[in-house]
Amino acid sequence: MAKMVISLGSSRRRKRGEMLFRFEAFCQPGYPANFAGAGGFRDNVRTLLGFAHLEAGVHGETKCWSFQLELHRHPPTIVRLFVVEEEVAASPHRQCHLCRHIGWGGHLICSKRYHFVLPRRESAAEADGLCFAINHGGGGGSEKASSKGTTTTASSRGHLLHGVVHLNGHGHLVALHGLEGGSDFVSGHQIMDLWDRICSALHVRTVSLVDTARKGHMELRLLHGVAYGETWFGRWGYRYGRPSYGVALASYRQSLHALSSMPLCVLVPHLSCFSQELPMVVTKYQAISGHKLLSLGDLLRFMLELRTRLPATSVTAMDYRGIMSEASCRWSAKRVDMAARAVVDALRRAEPAARWVTRQEVRDAARAYIGDTGLLDFVLKSLGNHIVGNYVVRRTMNPVTKVLEYCLEDVSSVLPAVAGGGVTTQGKMRVRFQLTRAQLMRDLVHLYRHVLKDPSQALTAGAFGAIQVAVRMVLDIKHFVKDYHEGLAAASTNGGFGHPHINLCCTLLVSNGSPELAPPYETVTLPAHAKVGELKWEAQRVFSEMYLGLRSFTADSVVGVGADQEGLPVLGLVDVGSAVVVQGSVGEQQQQGQNGEGHEREEEVAPAAVCEGSGGERVVDCACGAEDDDGERMACCDICEAWQHTRCAGIADTEDAPHVFLCSRCDNDVVSFPSLNC
Structure with a gap:
C-alpha cells in the first residue's frame, strides 16, 4: 500500500x-x-x-x-x-x-x-x-x-x-x-x-x-441493526450502499426485520431449556423497564439507551440525608436540606436538560439562594449519586478538564418503577441503582454472543435456525453511503434575470474519445450578460481542470445552439436551470492513449485509465451471485480466470489462498476428463 x-x-x-x-x-x-x-x-x-x-x-x-x-x-x-x-x-x-x-x-x-x-x-x-x-x-x-x-x-x-x-x-x-x-x-x-x-x-x-466498527467484540452494524434497524452510522444518514456476497437490499432489510422482531415470549422459553443465565438477563431488564419489551429489538434498544444513563462504576444511590451524619457537618438538617434543594433547582434550570454542569456553575447559581458558601461547598462535596426528592444528583470528574461536573436525573425517567411483583418501592430503588454500566455491558455481550453471534443449541434447530442465516447477511453488508442531496439541480435554480451571475448544469459530449468519457453534470457559473461562446469556453475550463481524461478537451459547440448564435447572450437562448450539453473532442495524443495505441498491454493500463475502475477489469462469477468486485477477498481461477470469494470457495479467512486455484466448475470439468493412458 x-x-x-x-x-x-x-x-x-x-x-x-x-x-x-x-x-x-x-x-x-x-x-x-x-x-x-x-x-x-x-x-x-x-x-x-x-x-x-x-x-x-x-x-x-x-x-x-x-x-x-x-x-x-x-x-x-x-x-x-x-x-x-x-x-x-x-x-x-x-x-x-x-x-x-x-x-x-x-x-x-x-x-x-x-x-x-x-x-x-x-x-x-x-x-x-x-x-x-x-x-x-x-x-x-x-x-x-x-x-x-x-x-x-x-x-x-x-x-x-x-x-x-x-x-x-x-x-x-x-x-x-x-x-x-x-x-x-x-x-x-x-x-x-x-x-x-x-x-x-x-x-x-x-x-x-x-x-x-466494533464495541469490544460486538459488531456494531449487527448490534445497532437489530436494535434500531440501521448501522451506527445511520444516525448521520448512511444507508445500504451496495451488495456484498450477493446480499441485495431486500434481503438485508428482511434479515434485520426478522432479527429485530423476534418475540421474546417465544425466545425465552427455548433458551430456558439449555441455559438459565440468558432468561435471567431478559427477565431482569424486562422487570426494570417501564414498558413491555416484546421483541429482541426492543430489548437491545432499551439496554443501549439505558447504558448511556447509568453510572460507570458507582453502585447504590443513597438518600442525601445521610450526609448530615458526617463529622464535618456542622449545620442543621433544615439548612442542609435547603442547600441540597437549591443545588437541585440550579441543575433543573440547566439548558439543555440533563446536561453536565461544572461545579462552579452550580455553585454560582445556588449562591442566589444560599449565602453561606461553606454550607454550599459542603453539600457539593458530599452530593454524588444521592437522591434528593425525585432526582438523583450524579457527580463525575471530566476526564479532559479534570473538573467536577454534576448532572440531574429524574428517578422515574432513568428506570421507571414496575408496579407489583412483591417488591417495595424502596427495594426497587435500591436494585435500580445497583446496576452499573459495566454490568449492563456484560449482560449485553452475553446476549449478543449467545443469541446472535454464537447461538446456543436451542437456536440452531427448526425455525430458529434462520437466525444464523440472517446474522450472516447483516454482517456481510459493510458498504454504506450517504447522499448529501447537494445536487446540481438546487444550485442551478440560482441566478437568472436580475442577478449578477447565472448557474447552469453542464455536461460534455466527446465526439472522438472513449465511451467512458461521459462526465456527470457540473455547475458552470457565468456573468448574467455572458455570451454563448463564453459558456462554451467556461465549460471547457471546468471539465478539463477537474478530470484527467479531459485535460485536452476542446469545446466546439453547444448542442441545440447554432454556430451563428455564439455571440448572443446565454439568457434568452438557454433557460436557467436547464441542462446544457457542450460538444467537443479530446486531443489526438490523449485519444491514442485511451484507445491503447502504440503501447504494450502491460504498459498501457495506467496511462489509458480514464475511470476509477477501468483497466484490468475482473470477471467475477461467484456462487453467492456476486458479479462485481465488492472489496472482499477473492481468488482467481487458473483455468477460466474468473474471480470468486475465497469464503464461497471454502477457504477460511485465516488460510492463505492456494497457489493453484480452480473454481468449482473447472474443478468438476477436470475431474470429468477421461483418464489418459500413456
Missing part, C-alpha cells in the same frame, strides 16, 4: 498567528464562512482553505493546510485538522479502489483528491510529520479486508479521522477512531459530527464507508 508522508515545519513557527476555531462549531453555517459556491465542492474547498494555515514544511506539488480546533478552553485542549491536496497525475496510484468497491468504477478520475486527517496526537503530528494511505483499499479485493476498528486502512490506524474527497465531490470515510480506538480527548460521536459538518458545508455529493 502506498503512503504519503509530509514533513511539517517547526511547531512554534507554525502556530504563530494562526486562527483558532471551536471544534464543536467548525463548519456550521457561517463558521468560518457561508459556503454558497455554485460550483459545489471544488469551489467551497478553496474557500475553506483560505482560512487555513499553509504548512511551511511541505515541498513540491503537494500542498498541506491545517486548522487549529479548540476542544476546551480551560484547560486549553487543541487538536489539529490537516487538509492535504493530492495531485493525482503525479500519484503512482491514480485509481481509487474504494470507488471501485462501492460501485463507482465508472466515475472519471479527478485531477485532485483532498485528504482530511485528524492525527491521534498533536505532538506526534508535529514531531514526525503526517503519514496516510493514498492507495485506498490496497490490494483491490485480493487482500483480506480489515476487521478491526472502524473503516480503516493500515496506515490510517494512527489517525482519529481520515476522509478523502475527490474534486468532483464524491468521497470516502477511510478511518474513524474514538475514545475506544485510542483518542485521548474526543469521542467517536464528536469526530463523526465534525466530518458530517465538513461534508455538508462543502457540498460534498456522496460519501461511502466500509463499516467494521
Whole structure:
C-alpha cells in the first residue's frame, strides 16, 4: 500500500498567528464562512482553505493546510485538522479502489483528491510529520479486508479521522477512531459530527464507508441493526450502499426485520431449556423497564439507551440525608436540606436538560439562594449519586478538564418503577441503582454472543435456525453511503434575470474519445450578460481542470445552439436551470492513449485509465451471485480466470489462498476428463 508522508515545519513557527476555531462549531453555517459556491465542492474547498494555515514544511506539488480546533478552553485542549491536496497525475496510484468497491468504477478520475486527517496526537503530528494511505483499499479485493476498528486502512490506524474527497465531490470515510480506538480527548460521536459538518458545508455529493466498527467484540452494524434497524452510522444518514456476497437490499432489510422482531415470549422459553443465565438477563431488564419489551429489538434498544444513563462504576444511590451524619457537618438538617434543594433547582434550570454542569456553575447559581458558601461547598462535596426528592444528583470528574461536573436525573425517567411483583418501592430503588454500566455491558455481550453471534443449541434447530442465516447477511453488508442531496439541480435554480451571475448544469459530449468519457453534470457559473461562446469556453475550463481524461478537451459547440448564435447572450437562448450539453473532442495524443495505441498491454493500463475502475477489469462469477468486485477477498481461477470469494470457495479467512486455484466448475470439468493412458 502506498503512503504519503509530509514533513511539517517547526511547531512554534507554525502556530504563530494562526486562527483558532471551536471544534464543536467548525463548519456550521457561517463558521468560518457561508459556503454558497455554485460550483459545489471544488469551489467551497478553496474557500475553506483560505482560512487555513499553509504548512511551511511541505515541498513540491503537494500542498498541506491545517486548522487549529479548540476542544476546551480551560484547560486549553487543541487538536489539529490537516487538509492535504493530492495531485493525482503525479500519484503512482491514480485509481481509487474504494470507488471501485462501492460501485463507482465508472466515475472519471479527478485531477485532485483532498485528504482530511485528524492525527491521534498533536505532538506526534508535529514531531514526525503526517503519514496516510493514498492507495485506498490496497490490494483491490485480493487482500483480506480489515476487521478491526472502524473503516480503516493500515496506515490510517494512527489517525482519529481520515476522509478523502475527490474534486468532483464524491468521497470516502477511510478511518474513524474514538475514545475506544485510542483518542485521548474526543469521542467517536464528536469526530463523526465534525466530518458530517465538513461534508455538508462543502457540498460534498456522496460519501461511502466500509463499516467494521466494533464495541469490544460486538459488531456494531449487527448490534445497532437489530436494535434500531440501521448501522451506527445511520444516525448521520448512511444507508445500504451496495451488495456484498450477493446480499441485495431486500434481503438485508428482511434479515434485520426478522432479527429485530423476534418475540421474546417465544425466545425465552427455548433458551430456558439449555441455559438459565440468558432468561435471567431478559427477565431482569424486562422487570426494570417501564414498558413491555416484546421483541429482541426492543430489548437491545432499551439496554443501549439505558447504558448511556447509568453510572460507570458507582453502585447504590443513597438518600442525601445521610450526609448530615458526617463529622464535618456542622449545620442543621433544615439548612442542609435547603442547600441540597437549591443545588437541585440550579441543575433543573440547566439548558439543555440533563446536561453536565461544572461545579462552579452550580455553585454560582445556588449562591442566589444560599449565602453561606461553606454550607454550599459542603453539600457539593458530599452530593454524588444521592437522591434528593425525585432526582438523583450524579457527580463525575471530566476526564479532559479534570473538573467536577454534576448532572440531574429524574428517578422515574432513568428506570421507571414496575408496579407489583412483591417488591417495595424502596427495594426497587435500591436494585435500580445497583446496576452499573459495566454490568449492563456484560449482560449485553452475553446476549449478543449467545443469541446472535454464537447461538446456543436451542437456536440452531427448526425455525430458529434462520437466525444464523440472517446474522450472516447483516454482517456481510459493510458498504454504506450517504447522499448529501447537494445536487446540481438546487444550485442551478440560482441566478437568472436580475442577478449578477447565472448557474447552469453542464455536461460534455466527446465526439472522438472513449465511451467512458461521459462526465456527470457540473455547475458552470457565468456573468448574467455572458455570451454563448463564453459558456462554451467556461465549460471547457471546468471539465478539463477537474478530470484527467479531459485535460485536452476542446469545446466546439453547444448542442441545440447554432454556430451563428455564439455571440448572443446565454439568457434568452438557454433557460436557467436547464441542462446544457457542450460538444467537443479530446486531443489526438490523449485519444491514442485511451484507445491503447502504440503501447504494450502491460504498459498501457495506467496511462489509458480514464475511470476509477477501468483497466484490468475482473470477471467475477461467484456462487453467492456476486458479479462485481465488492472489496472482499477473492481468488482467481487458473483455468477460466474468473474471480470468486475465497469464503464461497471454502477457504477460511485465516488460510492463505492456494497457489493453484480452480473454481468449482473447472474443478468438476477436470475431474470429468477421461483418464489418459500413456
